[in-house]
Amino acid sequence: MDLTELRTANPEHWAKAAAIRALTLDAVAAANSGHSGMPMGMADVATVLFEKHLKFDASAPKWPDRDRFILSAGHGSMLIYSLLHLCGDAQVTLDQIKNFRQMGALTAGHPENFLLDAVETTTGPLGQGLANAVGFAMAEEMQRAQYGRKIVDHYTYVMAGDGCLMEGISQEAMGLAGRHSLGKLILFWDNNNITIDGTVELSDRTNQVQRFKASGWQVIEIDGHDPVAIDEAITAAKKSKKPSMIACKTHIALGHAAQDTSKGHGALTDADQMKAAKEAYGWTTGPFEVPADIKSQWEAIGSRGAADRAEWEGRFAEVSKQKQDRFNRAYALDTPNxxxxxxxxxxxxxxxxxxxxxxxxxxxxxxxxxxxxxxxxxxxxxxxxxxxxxxxxxxxxxxxxxxxxxxxxxxxxxxxxxxxxxxxxxxxxxxxxxxxxxxxxxxxxxxxxxxxxxxxxxxxxxxxxxxxxxxxxxxxxxxxxxxxxxxxxxxxxxxxxxxxxxxxxxxxxxxxxxxxxxxxxTRQGLPTVRTEHKLSNLTAKGAYVLADAEAKRQVILIATGSEVAIALEAKAKLEAEGIGTRVVSMPCMELFAAQDEAYRRKVLPAGPVRVGIEAAVRAGGWDKWLMGERGQDKKAAFVGMDSFGASAPAGELYEKFGITADATVAKVKDLLG
Amino acid sequence: MDLTELRTANPEHWAKAAAIRALTLDAVAAANSGHSGMPMGMADVATVLFEKHLKFDASAPKWPDRDRFILSAGHGSMLIYSLLHLCGDAQVTLDQIKNFRQMGALTAGHPENFLLDAVETTTGPLGQGLANAVGFAMAEEMQRAQYGRKIVDHYTYVMAGDGCLMEGISQEAMGLAGRHSLGKLILFWDNNNITIDGTVELSDRTNQVQRFKASGWQVIEIDGHDPVAIDEAITAAKKSKKPSMIACKTHIALGHAAQDTSKGHGALTDADQMKAAKEAYGWTTGPFEVPADIKSQWEAIGSRGAADRAEWEGRFAEVSKQKQDRFNRAYALDTPNxxxxxxxxxxxxxxxxxxxxxxxxxxxxxxxxxxxxxxxxxxxxxxxxxxxxxxxxxxxxxxxxxxxxxxxxxxxxxxxxxxxxxxxxxxxxxxxxxxxxxxxxxxxxxxxxxxxxxxxxxxxxxxxxxxxxxxxxxxxxxxxxxxxxxxxxxxxxxxxxxxxxxxxxxxxxxxxxxxxxxxxxTRQGLPTVRTEHKLSNLTAKGAYVLADAEAKRQVILIATGSEVAIALEAKAKLEAEGIGTRVVSMPCMELFAAQDEAYRRKVLPAGPVRVGIEAAVRAGGWDKWLMGERGQDKKAAFVGMDSFGASAPAGELYEKFGITADATVAKVKDLLG
The missing domain is CATH 3.40.50.970 (Thiamin diphosphate (ThDP)-binding fold, Pyr/PP domains)
Structure with missing residues (x-):
């Protein structure tokens, strides 16, 4: 493809977008792994979005009233890493770009929200980012209503590929967004007609435009390499009361020998082809080198939102202390006193x-x-x-x-x-x-x-x-x-x-x-087993002694949920025969595992036989508690399920599958031999 | 709603459909559980389909060239049970109808293919039946191409509700059916505008007609209570080269006080309301009683396909013995010699x-x-x-x-x-x-x-x-x-x-x-560990001794997949220090669990310490093999994962997460103390 026309029509735009493309090629080549084609195809859309519309401040990626940008097609992670690096994000240094996909790097194979502040959500499994974005946009609506436009007023932008739109979750997300008229949600569809196996037609001929309209969306169709069209489309989308889908006709791996092919989806590492692509871009600097003027233009984009943020901070300072506290507490995930x-x-x-x-x-x-x-x-x-x-x-x-x-x-x-x-x-x-x-x-x-x-x-x-x-x-x-x-x-x-x-x-x-x-x-009613009030949260321990042995302790019954009452009933029967039985309620195995050894040993001392009771499969983490991680505690059994269930009244099913006090007593006696 | 017009316009049709409605009311009332509204709403569509179109023979529900009927909205199971009972299906006796949802009954809460021959697929989880139906229709296309129209030529009919269409899987299924022009797939949408929570608009405003068209389907919109319109729609759908969606505007729980409400979705058991509904239907017999003339009309429907079947058997007898054998073998799921x-x-x-x-x-x-x-x-x-x-x-x-x-x-x-x-x-x-x-x-x-x-x-x-x-x-x-x-x-x-x-x-x-x-x-290459050819299928045993101890046996390493090579490497290191080590390969835990105790004990004798190695969480069934079900085998450890992974080259990740021969050796030594 001859890129001359694109380059000459909007040279300043072109150079900025080319920086994304060049960094992507270099990083993927260095890693010898990754996905080059998506960032190369969507660089123009991303450049216009960041330059002209996205409200963000690269120096404060967590500023609450920023616009959100979500890369649902997470395999194109070099798009977001390139953008962040170019804009001057403090985390995404050039070293991070050079260490793309390497051990310990923040620039992981797919964007991870727990590694980079500016990554709004982890993506990679297709369709997730799109459906996350619906939640982001709902949250914005809710908080705008609650705190007012001066404090909350931002857009959610999401980029999705054909894969995202083929996953069923996309329809669920689209339906929700359409139903709730999430007008501040704007989706860019990277319409490049390529999947890993070949052209989209190989597996799909859905009319996506018609489908989105059916789901209550506004649809705008554009050439995804035309910066003027992109700008106009975003401007129109921002005014819509419906969620907007901007269908961006793009070329995957634009300008590369693999353009418009499924090969272009993956890692493009051939040195000669990279060289040719960079020449086509008019990109003359060495690997990982961004000319200073282009970098400074990008940095200006990165700091464009600083003024917005300062103004927002001013407005925020004016709202009542109570509102500020509530806002800050909720964002910090702190609980109220x-x-x-x-x-x-x-x-x-x-x-x-x-x-x-x-x-x-x-x-x-x-x-x-x-x-x-x-x-x-x-x-x-x-x-x-x-x-x-x-x-x-x-x-x-x-x-x-x-x-x-x-x-x-x-x-x-x-x-x-x-x-x-x-x-x-x-x-x-x-x-x-x-x-x-x-x-x-x-x-x-x-x-x-x-x-x-x-x-x-x-x-x-x-x-x-x-x-x-x-x-x-x-x-x-x-x-x-x-x-x-x-x-x-x-x-x-x-x-x-x-x-x-x-x-x-x-x-x-x-x-x-x-x-x-x-x-x-549970669906079914259960008796109260915690009949003695304790101030402390015993569930936070994961497991605790609910009822201790009366006769000499020979047995520990460990149960959860609806089966704790069965354990208590079995205990009564065993104690009646002089068999001392402790009942341990274990509402959260993960929290019990997090307790120190001394506490765990206090609850589950070695010696007594142990029977676990849970109306589920034993594989649900039971053996660790029945036998100890190193097998040091002997003699254990389990009362539960080892097959799928059946259709009948619940009480009859408990009998049929042997999840009863009598069955528990029988297992205990078998173990006591 | 006044049903007079419906009753009088097509009285013979009405009576047959009323039988479905009455049986549904009676069975749900007897069970005091179930879903009345869907069968009551879709009884007209089902009656016309069974009477005029569905190719089936109630006496031979597994006849290979039957049309397939799938109830994707499986909670409406009384629809299918009523139909089968009325048509004279040998399994669905009146006793089964009376024992709907009871212990041991074939008439389970949701239709189960393993209980009733005439139930093509288990449904209940919404959207599944619809997506199953796409597979049925693809299979029909494939086999028609392979065996010819004389042997394979049938339709796949599926009934789906709003829930099926809201689940994301519906879009995946629709897209496949549209892409592959599955013209013999016909979907009835029970368009009753009601979900459990209320009207559909509460959560969805999708234009389903437009959505199906976008996915490559023909759409026909009808009044789902008009038998003439239903008949015409099915006739038109059968001629289509595209898959067809017949949007049937229906009233959930037609004729009942709960009609057109979400209450109508569930179990309608109020005696007075039942009585009123039956009166509206003109249904005068007692509970579970179907007038003889109506029952015999239904039985005629049930045997309508017997002639088709006989003709098909004649045609089948004429194809080559080789083709017959191949066909029969594949349907019997027998493997070729x-x-x-x-x-x-x-x-x-x-x-x-x-x-x-x-x-x-x-x-x-x-x-x-x-x-x-x-x-x-x-x-x-x-x-x-x-x-x-x-x-x-x-x-x-x-x-x-x-x-x-x-x-x-x-x-x-x-x-x-x-x-x-x-x-x-x-x-x-x-x-x-x-x-x-x-x-x-x-x-x-x-x-x-x-x-x-x-x-x-x-x-x-x-x-x-x-x-x-x-x-x-x-x-x-x-x-x-x-x-x-x-x-x-x-x-x-x-x-x-x-x-x-x-x-x-x-x-x-x-x-x-x-x-x-x-x-x-695995993604990554693995060495061949089975270097000595054995005729017998060792994987069929689930686990087996891959390499036995050379020095005195103190250790058993159990591993799967890519970690078997690590176990062999650890064994070499241990043996070099005089620690006799057996390596057990365990490619299938389920098959090992199915072996007799003697074999399991031979592979995993008590005494040696055991270390499991698998690049996954220990909860994946390991404790049973490491420690014995009753904890009789002591001293065990596990080399694997206890967190999510990370982005880096694979070899480095194995080191980082400690899934190596050296880590295994260290755990062994710790156990041997």
Whole structure:
């Protein structure tokens, strides 16, 4: 392709964009790995966006009222690294660019929000950034309504490729954005017609323009290499009341021998071809060298927003101290002072009242106390509001005419919900929690993993957490989902046994700053087992002695959630036969693992036989507690599931699958031999 | 709503549809659980479809050339149970209807393909049936091309609700169907504007008609209670070269007090309201009673296809014996006689050649041998063909002008791919396998669970299975995915160590009839560890002694996949110090667990210390083998991951995370004390 026309039509623009392309080629070649083509294709769009529209200050990447820029096509990470380096971001030095994808570098293969302040969200798994962006834009709407335009007023820009749009999550995200008229959300589609396997037509012939319109979006179609068209499109998009999709017709790996081919998607490292591409760009400096005039033009772009920021700081200083504190506290993810006392009061009350309620109901009781004192919480449900019980009376419903509403009807979109929750949390100022059935963790799984990986304290409220679901049958009965969540690093999995532990779990989940939580809650009613009020949060220990042996201690029963009551029942039967039995409630294995050895040994001393009870598969982390990590504790058994469930009333299923006090007693006796 | 007009306009039709509605009300009331509204809303569509179009024979529900009917909105299971009972299906007796959702009944809460022959696929998790249906329709196209119209020529009908269409998987399925012009796929959209939380507008305002058109579908909009319009729409849809979506405007819970409300979605059990609804229907018989004339009309519908079937059997008898055998063998999921010999020959060759190849490459080598002798295999990749290495030269590419093609470019649609694979397998005659990166198991997870739950032998080829991925970083590096797959009941998880074990794994995966397989394969090259040819399939034992101790046995190292070579290296170091070390390769934990106690004890005798080595989290099923299920084997350790990975060259990551021979030796020495 002859680039002469592009170069000469807008030479100043061209040189700035060429800097992105050249840095990308150099960094990928040095790493001998990565993706050259996307940054080379989208450099023009990015340059115009950063130069003329994006409100940001490279010296303060976390300034709250910045526009957000999200690279959903995360494999094109050199686009964002080039931009940040050129703009003068303090973290992305030239050394970082040279060490792209190397051990310890901040310039990882895909952009990681926990490595670079200016990376709004970790991307790479396709479609996630787009769905995160919907959460960012919702958060902006909510906070603009709450704090006013002077404090919150920014756009969310997201770049997505064909892969993002083919993933199903894109439709969930598009539907949400369209439904809620998120006019400040602007998507650039890198319409280059190339995927890894070949042209897009190989696998897809969707009319994306028509599809976005069907989902309630404005669509603007442009040549993605024409800076004037790009500028006009962004200007028009910013005025729209609907979310905007700017379809940018681009050439992947523009100007390279691999342009417009699937080869162009990957690492372009051939020295001669690189040389030819740079010549076509009119780029004459050596590897990693950016001419000083171009660098200074970029640095001017990077500092363009400093004045905006100063003005914003002035405006922020003028709002009431109370509003400032609330704003700052929420962005810092600090809990309000009142939280601890409120949770204690609730615990005291339920330990006295001893209600027999499902833990999903107990969760609603906790939220009813918490939501009024934590205005930063935003709740929701994937079309199971009356089942998940995540909506409290004071929240209001988020809608086009009620941006202050704090409850979101997500629709039947578990995946989009989880990704948007992550986006809300990353935006700042909001603590999102939302629910679905625990089984449908499966649908939300890719975003739940990303919450853990990228240290986002989203709270996933997963009700109907076992065969206790009953008649809906095995498709709706989780058996492996506790194992899945527990196998995922940096995730708290809470399975509270009653209303007290549920309140304690909520307190921990809403205090976490870098760890997502999964609340595994029952459909069915459970007795209160914590009938003696304790001020301290015992769930924070992960596991604790709920009831100690009366006769000489021969047995430790360890149980979670709905099975703690079964353990207590088994204990009564065993004690009646003179077999001393301790019952340990273990609402959070991760927190128990984090305790010191002395505490763990105090709760689980060597000697007694141990039986774990949980209506789920044993693979859910049990062996460690039943046998000790080095196998030093002998003789253990497990009462739980080793198959999928079945359709029948819940009580009958517990009998059928042998998750009962009698079955527990039998296993204990077998072990005691 | 006054039903008089509907009743009087088409009284014969009305009575048949009313039978479905009445049975639904009665069964849900008896169970005091279930979903009344959907069957009541879609009874007219179903009646017309079954009466006038669906090619089926209730006495032979598995007749291969039947039309397929899939209820994607599986919560409306009483629709399918009513239809089957009324048509005279031998399994769905009146007792089954009366025992809806009870222990042991075939009429489970959601339709289960493993309980009822006439249920084509298990549904309930929304969107799955729709995406399965795409696989069914692809399978029909493929086999029609292969066997000719006289043997294979049928439609796939699927009913979906708003929930199915909101789930992201629907877009993936729609895109595939549109891309491949699956004209014999006909979708009924139960357009009742109600979800559990309220009206659809609460969460969605998508223009579904426009969206389907954008995805390459024909759309027909009708009144879903008008039998003439329904008939005409189906007739038109059958003629279309595009897949058809019939948008059926319906009233959920038609004729009931809860009509057109979200309450109508659930269990309608109020006796007075039931009585009023039945009166509105003109239904005068008692609970579960269907007037004889109506029942006999339905039975005539049920036997309508018997003649079609007889004709088909005549045509089938006329094709060559060879074709008949191939057809019957593929439908029976039997392997060809040649398979075993071919795999043995490949094993012999690679154990002699000892190539250093990635197991994804070894997988390609196995497929190159297998695909030519198993014409029923259909391969594919979610836009990673050159990385997953699932395409062999002889397959051809499935396309509108090559329906015989056996390779599918699925695009960036892991979820839709997995669901369509399940559909293909359930259709019969096809063994689907397809690949993506192991990390993106996350996207495919809901369908992978359903493969296991509903006993579908799909083969998921998951490459790039550890931090061995290298520079792409933690988003692309699985650490918990082996744990996830192993925690799922009825799933074979193979992690072969070299080309020999890879070939063995493929043989088992393609011989399975009721169990899906996950092949966890490396990106990076591995040495051949099975250098001595054995005829028997050692992988089928799950684990075996790869190299026994030379000095006195003090240690057993257990490893999988890429870490087996590390175990061998550690063994060499230990033996050099006189520490006798056995190396056990464990390519499939599930198959090892299925061996008898004597074999397991032979491989893992008590006494020596044990160290497991796997570049993944310990929660992936390890403790059972390290310590014994009852904790009777002491002293164990694990070399693996306990966090997410990082972006850097693969070799450096293995060092960083301590998955090395030296780290293994150190753990052994610590245990030996």
């Amino acid at each position: 009142k939280l601890s006392a409120a949770v204690k009061a609730l615990k005291k009350q339920v330990s006295e009242d001893q209600p027999k309620v499902a833990t999903r109901k107990a969760s609603e009781m906790a939220l009813a106390v918490i939501n009024p004192i934590m205005p930063e919480t935003v709740g929701g449900s994937a079309d199971l509001t009356g089942s998940n019980l995540t909506k409290t009376g004071d929240m209001g419903v988020f809608d086009t005419d009620n941006r202050k509403g704090r409850f979101v009807y997500w629709g039947i979109r578990e995946h989009g919900m989880a990704a948007a929750m992550n986006g809300m949390a990353l935006h700042g100022g909001i603590r999102p929690y939302s629910g679905t059935f625990f089984c449908f963790t499966d649908y939300a799984r890719p975003s739940m993993r990303l919450a853990a990986l990228s240290k986002i304290p989203s709270v996933f409220v997963m009700t109907h957490d076992s065969i206790g679901v009953g008649e809906d049958g095995p498709t709706h009965q989780p058996v492996e989902h506790l194992a899945i969540c527990r196998a995922t690093p940096n995730t708290y999995v809470f399975r509270p046994a009653d209303a007290v532990e549920t309140a304690e779990s909520w307190e921990i989940a809403l205090s976490a700053k870098e760890t997502p939580s999964v609340l595994s809650l | 040649k398979l075993s010999a071919a795999v043995k020959a490949l094993k012999k060759q690679v154990s002699e050649d000892q190539p250093k190849v990635a197991t994804r490459k070894a997988s390609e080598m196995a497929l190159a041998v297998i695909n030519p002798i198993m014409p029923e295999t259909v391969g594919g990749s979610a836009d990673l063909t050159g990385s997953n290495l699932t395409k062999t030269g002889d397959m051809g590419v499935f396309d509108t002008d090559n329906r015989k093609g056996r390779f599918v470019y699925w695009g960036i649609r892991e979820h839709g791919m997995a669901a369509a694979m399940n559909g293909m397998a359930l259709h019969g005659g096809i063994r689907p396998y397809s690949g993506t990166f192991f990390c993106f198991t996350d996207y495919a997870r809901p369908s992978m669970r359903l493969a296991a739950l509903s006993k579908i032998p799909s083969v998921f080829v998951m490459t790039h299975d550890s931090i061995g991925v290298g520079e792409d970083g933690p988003t692309h590096q699985p650490v918990e995915h082996l744990a996830i797959c192993r925690a799922t009941p009825n799933t074979y998880v193979f992690r072969p160590a070299d080309a020999v074990e890879t070939a063995e794994s493929w043989e088992i995966a393609l011989s399975a009839k009721e169990t899906p397989s996950v092949l966890s394969l």
